[in-house]
Amino acid sequence: MIRRLGAGLAVLWAAATASYVALLLAPGDTVDILIGDGADTPEIRAGIIAEWGLDRPEIVQYLAYLWRLLHGDLGRSYQLQRGVGEVLAGQIGPTVQLTLAAAATGVALAAVIAIGTAGRGRWPRAAASAAELVSVSVPPFLIGIVLLSVFSFTLGWFPVSGAEGPAALVLPALALGLPIAGVLGQVLRGGLERALEQPFAVTARARGLTERALVARHALRHALLPAVTMAGWFTGALLGGAVITEVLFGRPGLGQVAMQAVTSQDMPVVMAVVLLSAVVYVTISTLLDLAYRVIDPRIRS
Amino acid sequence: MTSLVTVEDLRVSFTGSDVVRGVSLSVAPGECVAIVGESGSGKSVTARALLGLAGPGSAVRAAAFRVAGRDAFAFTPADWRRLRGGFAGLVLQDALVSLDPLRTVGAEIAEVLATHDVAPRGRRAERVLELLEAVGVPDPATRAGQRPHQLSGGLRQRALIASAIAADPPLIIADEPTTALDVTVQAQILRLLAGRRAAGTALLLISHDLAVVASIADRVLVMKDGRVVEEGPTRDVLAAPAHAYTRTLLAAVPSAASRSTRLTTGEPRGRPTPDRSAQVLAGTGLTRSYGPRRVVDDVSFTLHAGETLGVVGESGSGKTTLARLALGLLEPDAGQVTLHRRPWSHRRERERRPLRPRVQLVSQNPLDSFDPRHTVGRLIAEPLRVHRDARHERVLDLLARVGLPPETAARHPRELSGGQRQRVAIARALGPRPDVLVCDEPVSALDVSIQAQVLDLLADIQTEYGTAMVFISHDLGVVHHVADRVLVMKDGRVVEEGDVAEVFARPRHPYTRTLVDSVPRPVPSPHRLDAAGAA
């Protein structure tokens, strides 16, 4: 467990360092980069130099930067004229809503498809695997566009954009959740089918278990193992997809913030978003790691 | 009394190809019937078909198929489920994978109790412990909470048997129940099954090994290519086999008696006389640890020209590590290995390299030792130190020497059978004309008739070239057949060594004695295994 925590801290440290190195590597004067498109006066420049310690040696700057991060100080956006922490805190709510809804949708759909089709003969399996293939081959924003044109423009069931009320969450969550369902569904189904071919499945059938009980009590647990090792991919798909989904559906959130920051080259905000996603990654993968230990007690001994 | 299970002219096919082609058999209450055959004979599929578990994509037909006195073709899925576990319990090979590895053995046994509702919910935990106790698992309260990987091979096989008998079925179907086990543990499990039988449970035993069933079965059916070629009382079949295939099978089993004959033909064979003055490979005081565990502990051996040194021991005894030390693939922590009385261990790899062709390896799983991209021809050519022009001819020579046609050179090992692959591995090892062949369980993965062919081939090679061999095996019969002298290993140490006939006939160390006594004998013994020894 301590190893696990250490590894998590290493990831955070590496993310902080990577974004810092990116800032140093960026062509041009660091002060110019930090200001970006913000107001440029000698006073502001002096303030930046003081805050980032740009008049001191680089290693000292770097350590000072880490020190500030340790105290939860994410710096200041010179374009938005606000603290970065404040900017992110104001927008995090809708993004959390969206990603949680999408994760739940994706996991639920994947489970239903996998359990419904594993070992059920040729055609259901072929249909499921074709659906999975398409869902991983369509760019997430295209799924969103199709959903929009069918359910909003043609049928008018859901609002086109915004984040007002639960109805506005349905299409974005689906758009973000479907590709996740495709990949997870594939992994789960493969895991189920492998488990159902194992000798222990023969033994369980020979005990008089129904196929349903066999899946529920034995095979599903085995099928979950490969799925929970996909933490990295899962986080990436959610966070990366959130940026695109928010832009497409005109939803407020961290994705929009990130996009604006990238377009206007607001480095302090971009760096903070990268750090935040590393924090999310570390959290999710730690949780899934714990889940793995619960599902497979073999690795404890 | 009517029989528990009766099938007449059972046929099972998978998408058009017949795997079982007309098997008739019946098991009476309290009877022990054995089906013996090699891989692909259809014995496992036959057994599973009796439970309606022939597998996905299978078609089962029969002239008559009665289970528990009823017509099996009229069964609903629910009928089948009641019979599985309730009427017949299934015991498969290797409980490590035949019990759900993620669940405790207690939960697995309790699942049977719940499914067949044989114990009220509140009594189940208690009943699980009773069952574990009944199959000879010590400290059942602790064991019930453990998972298969935490138990020894013998204990988890007992737990698997406990789950099969939990609903007290009148029949146990045991499919290779002892195949993955060490010989001493195998003897214990066979005694346990014999004990169940003595208590009145009928037993259908599936095995590749005639010797295993000899001690316990009333009747035996010998299967080949989906058909029963011979059946009858065990004693008669073993003592006077009527069918040629049964005779071949029996003759192919290596043992003390087969030492001076060819296993495939029964003809006499010459054994090379070892030259005790010419020491080829020797180790003194070899010790090797992995972490805190001493895997090989103070082992010494000598190997002379033309001699075969057998190394026997159960899993975890350090045999394979000893092989790697002998091959110079691993450096000993203490002690040294010499080749032709010159240092072989503790040398710089650059100095050892020119000598490496002197010592070659034949391993248990040849496919792992072949580069997956290469054809047979290229594999055999790899160790050859001959000019490019002569190489192809030499490859064909070697193929011919191991009894493979020249076309094999262009094929990939994946397309070959297990026996053919092992021949390729032997051809490749012979290429550099080694002084020593280290054979690490070279026939363990093979059927007995294929094993016989490979053992005969190794014997011919030794006669022809006078190659010395280190022959590692868990199978005492095989070692007895091939070896001149033997090392008996246990927990990394040599507990006994000497002339093979001497050691096996008059073992001095208690462990060797247990080992020798545990070997099942194909000759029906006058006194059956008694039920009393079940624990």
Added chain:
Amino acid sequence: MPPTSRDAVRPAVRPAGWSAVPLWWLVPGAFLAVLALAVAVPGLLAAADPLAADPVDALAPPGAAHWFGSDHLGRDVLARVVHGARHSISIGVAATGLAVTAGVLLGLAAGLSPTWLDEALARTFDVLSTLPELLLALLVVAITGPGTVNVIFAIAVAQIPTYARVIRAQTFVVRRSGYVEQAVTFGRSRLAINTGHVLPNVLGPIPVLATIGLGQAVIASSGLSFLGMGPQPPAAEWGAMLSEARNYLRVAWWEALFPGLAITLTVVCLTVVGRRLQRRFEGRTP
């Protein structure tokens, strides 16, 4: 003594099924061939100028004049989809090429290094591959600014750790394989073993990986283009076309449909071909 194959007989549990149908090679293969043609000589497939705007003819539905219709500026959608292949595919190919090259070199370096260096490199790959690819790419674009070359670079950087990890793991497996150990017993030198066994077996699966990876790179690049980070207007690029088209979804479905189909079919075909290659490689189907 005749060879025996008796012990090779195994019951076929599963029907051969689709894998026997060559259609699964033919259809994706044909599509990818057309795509290659569109990249090489787009003029052959679509005569119209992809950049020629004609406001009078804007938002025309598919018909004889414009097979795929025309967009909001009156440009021919067919011509834009065909010419767009060059941008979309070349970004994917370049990014994949860059990522595979760097990933293979780093992965091999780690796999063949002494343990401590290997550990250090492996941890670095692990950490880098934890950052979501799109965010890593956005970080790169935030520094370098939008544009084709920068998108290529961004996608490549984001994918390098994945390839490096796969190659390192593969190197690890091959170096400890039975056939490498066997080659040691033949007295072959380290160099001969590395070039004769390790390299070919490590590098063998790369075409397969790259094919599947190319599909993912096409999706990633279309995503960045959709966000306005890729080739700048009026260049025809599938992701950018979709980005513009979403404002006209109500009136002109064709403006979004065809570039969307182009991306999807490309990725589906690449994935199908990649998986087939993978199976063949692993010897699961002949």
